[in-house]
Structure formats: C-alpha cells, structure tokens
Amino acid sequence: MEFEESLASCQLCPRACGVDRAAGERGACGAQGELVVARAALHMWEEPPISGSRGSGTVFFSNCPLRCVYCQNQVIADGRAGVPVTVDEVADMCLDLQQQGALNVNFVTPTHYSPHIRAAVAHARARGLALPVVWNTSGYETVRAVWDNVGTVDVYLTDFKYCSSSLARRYSAAPDYPEVAMAALEEMVRCVGAPEGDEVDGQPRLTRGVVVRHLMLPGALEDSKRVVRTIWERFGNDVLLSLMNQYTPMLADAAQAGDAWAQRQLQRCPELGGRVSDGEYEELLDYADSLGIEDYFWQFCDDYIELVKNRAYGTADATGNVPSETAVKSARTALGLGLDAFARLLAPFLPYAAEEVWSWMHAGEGSVHRAAWPTPDVYEAAAAKVSPELLAHAGEALAALRGIKSKAKVSMKTPILSVTLGVADDVRESIQSALGDIAEAGRVVGKISFAGALAAAKDALDKAKSETEATAEVIVEESELGEPPAKKPKKK
Secondary structure, eight states: OHHHHHHHTTOSSTTOOOOOGGGTOOOTTSOOSSEEEEEEEEEOOSOHHHHTTTOEEEEEESOOSSOOTTOTTHHHHTTSSOEEEOHHHHHHHHHHHHHTTOSSEEEESOGGGHHHHHHHHHHHHHTTOOSOEEEEEOSOOOHHHHHHTTTTOSEEEEEOOOSOHHHHHHHHSOTTHHHHHHHHHHHHHHHHOSOEEEEETTEEEEEEEEEEEEEOOTTOHHHHHHHHHHHHHHHGGGSEEEEEOOOOOHHHHHHHTTOHHHHHHHHHOGGGGSOOOHHHHHHHHHHHHHTTOOSEEEOOSHHHHHHHHHHHHTOOOTTSOOOOHHHHHHHHHHHHHHHHHHHHHHTTTSHHHHHHHHHHHSTTSOOGGGSOOOOHHHHHHHHTTOOTHHHHHHHHHHHHHHHHHHHHTOOTTOOEEEEEEEEOHHHHHHHHHTHHHHHHHTTEEEEEEEOSSHHHHHHHHHHHHHTTOTTOSEEEEEEEEOOOOOOOOOOO
C-alpha cells in the first residue's frame, strides 16, 4: 500500500530523516509505522468558520515532526498519549463525528501519517462522508506533501510560526522553517484556492481555502509583525489570518513540577516562562489594522457571549430560575461597553458597519466618526478590578462540561445531573464566582462539586494529562448525564 512504501525510507516531512518506519524504526517525529490517535471528539474552540456552534470534528494524531519546545500539547506531540488504530478505524471516526453534527473533519498534526489519512478519507467518503476535510498543521510541510493531498484536503488550517530563522532554530530546531513554511503555504493556496464557504445554522462555515494561524510568543512582537506583513503582502485576501494570544507557559509549569528536561529548556529560553502582555497583543492587532487587513480573527468574547447570553436575554435558566434585574443589567452593560469600543475601533476600517452598530446604541447622538477614541479607564472601572483570567477559567470549565457530552456522543443540549470538577485552588475561586453562568451554558441542572483540595485536583489533572487533555486546568472527575432531548421529527 501507499503508506507502507512511504514509510520504508520516510521523507514525509521536511526533516526527511529517511528511517524505515515500516520496520519499526522511529522517525524524527517519534512515530513508527503504526497509526496512532490521541483523541477524536468535537472541538468548539477553533476559528469561528471552522468550529461554528456545532464544533469541529477533530482527530488528534500522536507525535509531531516539529516538536516546538513550548508546545501546548506536549503529551501528544511526544507520543505519550494515543492508541494504535487502523485506517478503517480512522474512517469510522470520521463518520462518527459526522453523525455527531461536526462541521468538518479536522486532522490535527497529520503530516507524518498523511498516506494513512488519505486512505482513511477515501474509505470514509465511499461510505458516505460528506464533510469538508481540514488539514490542521504546524506549517512545516513539503510542497510534495501538499500536492499529494489534492483531492483529499479542502481546507488548510496552518500555522506560520516564525519569520526569524533564529527563533525557529531556538524553539523548534528548524532554522529552515520560514522558507519551508512559505513554500508549503504557496502550494496550499494554489491547491485549494481562495476562501469559500456556506452556512450551517445561520453561521458561516469554511468549505475551501486556507486559514493561517500565528501564535504570538513572549518577547517576539517584532517577529509577529514580520509574519503578519509577510502573509499580507504575499497573499492579501487569498488567505484568512488568525492572530492568537493564548500562549501558555507550559514549560514553566513542567519545570516547577520537577521535569528535568523542562528545567533545562527554561534555563536556555527563560523568556518562555512568561506570558504575552495585553499591550503587545494589542500592538500586533493595531499593526494588522494599519496594513489594511480586514479578514482576520482575533480573540474576543466567544466564551463570554456563550456564558452570559441567558442573563443578557433575561430568560429562565435550565432550572427555571430567572436572573435578577441586577444580573441582567450587568451582562447587558458589559456587552454594551464591548460593542461601543469595537464600533469606535473599527470605524476607520469598516465605516458603514460601525456606523450602523453605533446608531443602535447611540440614536440621536451623532456619528461614530465624531466619537472620541476609547480609553482604558472606563473599562477598567467597569471591571471593578476583576482578574481577566476569570473568563479564561470559566471558559475552561465550560469546555470541560461540553467534553462530557462529546465523549458520551450525545447532544450538547443533554442536561448534566451532577458533576465533580478537579481544579487547582487558584482556578477554583474564579470558577465559583461565575458558577451560575457556567452551569447554564453547560446545561447543568444539578450540583457542581469540586475536588476537596489542591492535592486532589493535582491528581485529577495528572490523570487528565495521561488521557491527552494536556493543557487542561479544569477536568471532570465524575459526572451523571440526564436523558438527551427528543429529536424533532423531520418535516416531510
């Protein structure tokens, strides 16, 4: 078969290590000949046209050709998580995700298994797979690999990590990354073309095209600017750009826990022990705006909207409780402040849309184009010194609750009768302060309990990591689901 021949002297990634994976040798990626999957489930947190409200049907593959030192999914990348599967079993996973309502099938870190995956997609399509296929990659691909995917891949969700070869060497041991990733990206655009899409549940879904992601790293603002400028000048609107600021210092956490390798790497790269500041991220967004880029994604309030929509509408929650007037005003005020700021910020670039939104909130008060530029003091005062990490922790808890239903393969509308969460002490306080919103968004109709102490939470987190939830700060220890809602009969 194709994959047996490809693995005999492996050249699937730019490392071109040439080992005989078919005979059991490990490649530079850490993989042998067998196909290994770490996780297959709906994923709610990709870019909006990838995940939508239904979720992206992700299949995470173990090992990785790039092995970035700061990897956010280290336990998967280094092969500690995952089980061997067959090509037919991957095809089954694809069809199962389709049945769950996934917007697409999303192969995460697939490069070193690409022949297997192409065979799996062919098998799945022969059995009724009709979803777009997303190739979720680090960007470290060969041109030949991209060409080989023609007819299989519809959408590329690709990283462009560095313009600097020195950063690529320092963090990924791949000084050729900028040149290799650019050549691969050019081929991706040639093969799948400009972005195309349709609508599902009234929301856009990307069915063809390329999304280029860039994760901003601590202290690397200037390189991030180079990435943005390079992508824009080369491709313009032929690709969608996603600028991410969710870098998490996993290396520092591992070093603190006593991991000797992490301690050595952190000593070599101490800058990776910190986070990206809000100011640096905002400067990057401003830079993107200054170039005239309109089609890009940035982190705003997906979690927040989901968490507070019940309060914002003032409707009864899953247990029949109607939010208080104060709670409703709080949600609406925060949303109003956010929309007000965005209308002002976007007015120079989206003049007509910004004016329309402004008129909804400021009827009779003049044009947004005459309004003052927003300043942080108003928003800081409204936040009342609440930590910005509150939203991140609440979003993590919501993701954990949704994960219960994904693993059980039931509708997201299924009620949760009871759940026990394992969390660290500092995270628990944030979650408790937003418990009502979390329960409503996750459709928890019973009690949410917590592990008793930090030690218990740590044990639970360690267990989660062994099950591939590498970056989880909130995990589910115990849960009980209610009955899924009855499906509405199809109209004839």
